[in-house]
Amino acid sequence: MAKADASKLDWNNLGFEYMDLPYRFTAHWKDGKWQDAGLTEDATLHISEASPVLHYGQAAFEGMKAYRTPDNHIQLFRPDRNAARLRNSCERLLMPVFPEDKFVDAVKQVVKANSDFVPPYGNGATMYLRPLIIGTGGVIGVHAAPEYIFTIFAMPVGNYFKGGLTPVNFTTSQYDRAAHKGTGQAKVGGNYAASLLPGENAHENGYADCVYLDPVEHRYIEEVGSANFFGITKDNVFKTPKSPSILPSITKYSLLYLAEHNLDLGVSEEKIDVHDLDQFSEAGACGTAAVISPIGGLEHDGDLHVFYSEKEVGPVTKKLYDTLTGIQFGTVEAPEGWVQQV
Ligand code: PLP
Numbered sequence: 286m287a288k289a290d291a292s293k294l295d296w297n298n299l300g301f302e303y304m305d306l307p308y309r310f311t312a313h314w315k316d317g318k319w320q321d322a323g324l325t326e327d328a329t330l331h332i333s334e335a336s337p338v339l340h341y342g343q344a345a346f347e348g349m350k351a352y353r354t355p356d357n358h359i360q361l362f363r364p365d366r367n368a369a370r371l372r373n374s375c376e377r378l379l380m381p382v383f384p385e386d387k388f389v390d391a392v393k394q395v396v397k398a399n400s401d402f403v404p405p406y407g408n409g410a411t412m413y414l415r416p417l418i419i420g421t422g423g424v425i426g427v428h429a430a431p432e433y434i435f436t437i438f439a440m441p442v443g444n445y446f447k448g449g450l451t452p453v454n455f456t457t458s459q460y461d462r463a464a465h466k467g468t469g470q471a472k473v474g475g476n477y478a479a480s481l482l483p484g485e486n487a488h489e490n491g492y493a494d495c496v497y498l499d500p501v502e503h504r505y506i507e508e509v510g511s512a513n514f515f516g517i518t519k520d521n522v523f524k525t526p527k528s529p530s531i532l533p534s535i536t537k538y539s540l541l542y543l544a545e546h547n548l549d550l551g552v553s554e555e556k557i558d559v560h561d562l563d564q565f566s567e568a569g570a571c572g573t574a575a576v577i578s579p580i581g582g583l584e585h586d587g588d589l590h591v592f593y594s595e596k597e598v599g600p601v602t603k604k605l606y607d608t609l610t611g612i613q614f615g616t617v618e619a620p621e622g623w624v625q626q627v
């Protein structure tokens with residue numbers, strides 16, 4: 286694959302696609318310690334055919350973004366939260382933890398080294414960063430790997446869901462994403478492999494993605510395959526599902542805080558019955574890649590429930606979006622410790 290060329294990119298029409306940028310950070314776990322840590326130009330990983338990541342899915346990742354501010358600085362949004370979540374994911378899959386302070390420093394190194402690829406301020410485009418850790422080395426029994434590779438690569442991106450702030454429709458899925466005591470709270474590769482078929486079925490039926498229901502009763506909303514779910518009730522409460530099998534979304538927890546402190550809404554994490562969607566005047570999907578994508582309608586058992594509108598974003602969702610992205614791009618004052626300069 287050809288190296289990306291920043292001078293040839295159309296910043297206003299970026300999709301969410303891989304690009305091979307000049308630099309990435311890699312570190313190797315060998316003989317019980319992290320070594321050879323630093324930037325490299327080599328975009329290819331060289332691993333044993335018997336690597337546990339290939340057979341047994343021993344892999345965890347993160348998703349985060351770097352934002353260019355109007356005064357041309359570059360900043361990260363809550364990178365310490367990604368470091369902490371990757372630690373949890375690694376512990377769940379018996380992988381060594383890359384130290385959290387070194388994680389944040391490595392992210393900054395990757396952003397700085399590829400800074401020509403951080404999109405200019407103004408149209409919502411960002412640099413997406415993908416930290417990843419995989420189990421390598423030769424093992425054929427079901428055991429943790431003897432060696433690991435940690436890498437962070439990056440690419441400029443636009444919208445994840447095609448509509449941006451134009452609503453998209455979702456459908457519930459017959460499949461489960463994760464079990465209550467499984468790996469749903471960890472950001473591990475297997476969860477996403479399991480979501481490919483349900484996601485593809487949703488796309489084939491004209492939906493942006495599917496919304497999973499709880500794995501026990503198939504009644505309570507869990508999350509989207511790549512984002513958390515929230516709804517705004519008719520009496521102005523920001524509600525989001527409480528479940529042991531969903532990813533603890535950094536965007537979701539940020540919105541819970543902003544809804545309460547900046548927008549004066551009520552907030553609640555609780556079970557959300559898919560038969561009780563009438564309580565909501567608006568709904569959305571939230572995440573690093575998704576940012577906030579308004580949900581026009583949610584199809585369940587053949588009925589499409591429209592929330593605010595299939596064409597227009599609702600007023601509360603728009604305010605949440607403006608507040609969140611304002612903080613991320615440095616035009617709205619951030620709560621203490623939420624942004625870090627690169
Ligand atoms: N849920 C899933 C399954 C995800 O993949 C993501 C993306 O990271 C999210 C939720 C949102 O999490 P965050 O806001 O931390 O990006």
Ligand code: COI
Binds near residue numbers: 347348349572573575
């Ligand atoms: C993210 O929002 O960072 C994600 O990881 C979602 C998806 C691209 C898997």
